Amino acid sequence: MNLHQFRFVREAVRQNYNLTEAAKALATSQPGVSKAIIELEDELGVDIFRRHGKRVRSLTEPGRAILISVEKILQEIDNIKRVGKEYTEQDQGKLVIAAVQAHIRYTLPPIVTEFKKKFPRVLLSILPGTPSQVAEMVESEQADLGLIAEAVTGHQELNLLPSLPWHYVALLPSHHPLTANERLTLAELANYPLIIYDTAGAGHTKLVQTFALQSLTPEILLRAIDADTIKTYVELGLGVGIMPNITLDTPLNGTLRALPLEHVFGNHLTHIVLKQGTYLRRYMNALIELLSPSLNRKEIEQTLHEGYAIDAP
Structure with a gap:
């Protein structure tokens, strides 16, 4: 053979x-x-x-x-x-990242900027997709690594590494009645139309399920694909926005206010998706360290070759 x-x-x-x-x-x-x-x-x-x-x-x-x-x-x-x-080309090569849209728009720009400063000769490509599509691209080796906002299941050849933390916030007009309450409840949120991120993008299936666990069925006015759309609808008084805090990349103007929702929906982790057995080129390891500063190369390689995910901190 x-x-x-x-x-x-x-x-x-x-x-x-x-x-x-x-x-x-x-x-x-x-x-x-x-x-x-x-x-x-x-x-x-x-x-x-x-x-x-x-x-x-x-x-x-x-x-x-x-x-x-x-x-x-x-x-x-x-x-x-x-x-x-790698030993003949220490600082050049090709690296393909697959990621959900929220991370492409908000998480990756400063990471990519820093990475390109360190490795200007590496050809970097970024592919968008839903969490399941990102997992499939990594599994089929169309991408070297993936970045998703929630864990995926059904992919036995993949491992997840914990990356950047995030949580939900409620986006409201500054004059909205709910701004008087710094600690919002699910029942209060359910009284208003909600504007949330697209369910394929960042774990919002669990968001809706959280309401269902308390027998609440809020009106979902819009499943938006970007933060600017949510801000526009909230400014018009059409509902309450629920969005990841990472999408608030610029200070809010005086017409909007964001309230934390960790106590309602909990804290979440971005996950780096890697295929088991992947060889970590030096610049690939550097990118992972930018995405998850708490990890070192030994921990990452142990995960890839022993087939288990590092516990989230």
């Missing part, structure tokens, strides 16, 4: 079992891919794929187990290449 066979198996699965597309992706011929896979199956004594005629349809049970090993082997091969490349 050889690495070419492993790559053909992995790419066949990635291309939804279309060997022609797999061959195109790997710049080779379809007959060559098919032959190599059959030779690997003959050597192993099991079928990796189920077939209908000459067409590959799906993985067999042993095929699924083989794919897991193939993925690990090829990832370690990539890591070996990265080690060599």
